[in-house]
Amino acid sequence: MSARSKSRKRALDILFAADARGVDPLEVLSERLELTRNPSLGGSPAQVTPLGDYAEELVRGVAQHRDRLDEVIAGHARGWSLDRMPAVDRVVLRMAAFELLYVPDVPPAVAIDEAVELAKTLSTDDSPRFVNGVLGQLVPDVGQLRAQNSA
Template identity: 55%
Template structure:
């Protein structure tokens, strides 16, 4: 009797949205573009060209969230890289970690285990053989401090720059 084969993991809409967000973040960094503008342009293009896949609302949420919180997200990642810098990471791993860390810090509807599992799955699909365990290790450390980082961010008042006065 043969053993049952493991069925492939079902990839849902949120997984696809995360992958698309990673794609946009990766492309924007490679082309030195604003990722939010890139996502908006693709959304507009998808509305007029059926050859371009629609951009989900969650993809836009992720890209916008990462872009608006990039300094904090990168700081949290950097604090857990031990003997590495963010710049030394492969660009795809950077994008995967940014999406996952943003979810850990800001997406209250996403359980931490899901954010980590999804990031590891993306690393398996998109990066090197070593990346899934590396991503899992970094995110495993960040999961432990995410509640404190989230609480500290909530306690810090947001300072918005005011527009210069028109003369």
């Protein structure tokens, strides 16, 4: 597994926890970073493992652009509201949409493949196809959406 794949999984863990708790992802990120700095606080081995810069970038980016990401996802998830989606799928789609719209050094095919793999590993049997379909609908609009973001 590549370093960025591991970072995506770590970011997903934080974003999913924030979603489940109904709190700002930056709050969960801050808690996680504190456990990393102070393992004596009693975190699990996974919680005291350093996140890495890319995981932090993903969490911060999704938190900063969440409303825009949700708007874009909702516009491309035909027949599905964000509330109806499994929580893991929603978080995976937010991360992938963030990469597609705000991280130009990640090729769209990589962002989609990584999202589908996370869905395959962590969500329902139908999730990989659903995630792939939503992101596949989004890709043709990436250039226009990026331009709108910078305007």
